[in-house]
Amino acid sequence: MTGITRFFNEFTERNGMPVAIYLLIAVSIWMLLLVALPQLTMLDFSFRQNLPPPQIGGPNDVYTLEQYRYFAMGNEISGSSFNALDISVLFKTLIAAALVTILDLIICYPVAYLLAQSSDAGAKRLLILALIIPYWVNEILRAFAFRILFGATGVINGFGMQLGLWDQPIDFIGQNIALYAGLAYAYILLMIFPLYNAIESLDKNQIEAARDMGASWVQVHRHVVIPYAKPGLASGATMVFMLTAGALAAPQILGGPSSLWFTQIIYQWFNNGGNWPRGSAYAVILLIVCISLVLMIMRLFKVSIGEIGR
């Protein structure tokens, strides 16, 4: 807290009162109105019953754990004591998100390293542009493009069969391969840039020193580059994981008929089910599970929250 006060005092001194007040108001609006308030409303919703509109605010409108109970135990009428379907979808979603995160790490680390260590400024700019510009295409269009790419009569199946690699079209969509590819692609930049930022500030001499002292390239990365890039790695991985677990459009469009993403269940409660309290409870569960998981993994790899901000 004293740090924030000091920062504010220094900021005021440097930029003048009006700018400081503007900053204070803007940040407050952002934090309260756009971040805290909606989340708190959701939290409030999640503890309510799904009542028809006339009864809202009436005597029956009391706080309840019903929505959370439903997630854990399922429908009272069905007699089951365990909501296997929803819980398993949550787990599958988390595992898939983790896989996508790992896939992105594997794809992005070499790219970020080469980009960060390249000394040719022109080539660097060009490569960064080439990474960014495809993201001008909107998410829905990109997802549908992937659907076409991976479809039974799509480009990949077409090529594969033409070359005689396989003779029956592979069901990329049904096997969720299209979904993982689409999700991995969607958040690649969020992995590359934190990694790039972290590696770029690494002194090239450190790498050469390690080489000179007999380290193989694998050892150079293991002992020098990766420890140094750990904060970037952590911030990239957490962002990709959170966003993948919370993605909706890609699972909707690219998911196979049997696959259900946890966000889709949330969406169904809000939209088709018309049960906002239950949707809210599910959203809160997803948020808390994701945050706990990320914090646990960060502790496992000895990364502090502060480092991610660097």
Add this chain to the structure above:
Amino acid sequence: MAKDVTLDRVSVTFGDYTAVDDAHLTIRGGEFFSFLGPSGCGKTTLLRCISGFQEPSWGEVRIGNQNMKGIGPNKRPTALIFQNLALFPLMTVAENIAFPLEVRGVDKKARRKRADELLEMIALPDQGDKKISALSGGQKQRVAIARALAVEPDILLLDEPLSALDLKLRQHMRRELRAIQQQVGLTFIYITHDQGEALTMSDRVAVMSRGRIEQVADPKTIYDNPATGFVASFVGENNALKGVVLEKKSGQLLVDTGLGAPSIATPGGAKGENLKVGDPCHVFVRPECISIDMDTTENNYPARITQEEFEGQVRHLVVESGNQSLRVTQMGYGAEGAHLGDSVKLSFSPGKAIALPVGELASA
């Protein structure tokens, strides 16, 4: 056993730019050898050729008679100490020193033992668990040396490792480096633009300019018998008097240097010997070799003191004679001697006047 390093007609080009031009020399095993030159002279590129970070465009590098072509920096018997030391900030002192052992698969206990031995050698015992950031500049320096010595390389390469230190520490580290070199008996190859470092520490020095090696010799020869105008003007202070050879006899040259009367000079090395009557040349006379008001018969000219500067133990003068202006350094204040504005006689011995063909001079 310390190994020789041979540069066999090594050239390095980057596009149109020639960084190293036909370097040809042998560094003897156990020698403290320096490459001295201004920044951009190609000395660092040569060092990178020896350490394996740069492949020569032509020629070859041999270490102990083995051609190093295609052998990566991690496979060469060299250890490099970087200008900024490149210690690993996330590792402790001991981990840094033991890093070369770690990547060779030496187990943790043996690593720690060797690190402690080396810490003992660099006079930093019991500091192994400290963070690198907790060390002073001189201590970091010593840790970098210990790390480089951890796997007992044949050749230690040092890329201006003292340039970041302040003057006192630098002078101390010079002595320390020299002592370590004599203690471990390795070949040290030292890169520097600081002639003081090169002259005090080295057995031999190679002076470089624009990618070319100008002269390879021991420090005293470099200073007293420069082989080219560049060496004469780069190493130490020097007066470069432009003139024309008038006469050649018995190993000496008579040169019109514009001092009013011809000067007798000694030809500098092979290039000086090649001077013919009528050739333009430079005669180099060091400021401390010029005497004021001495009765000599040779190279004695009337002059006037136009500048005087007091600097503690020495005094710097600028004297004008004929159409030349020369810097003179005198020991002591010289209260009884000549001062600003006085008319004096300047003189220098023919043996201290080195005649060389006109060529590139080091820019001040």
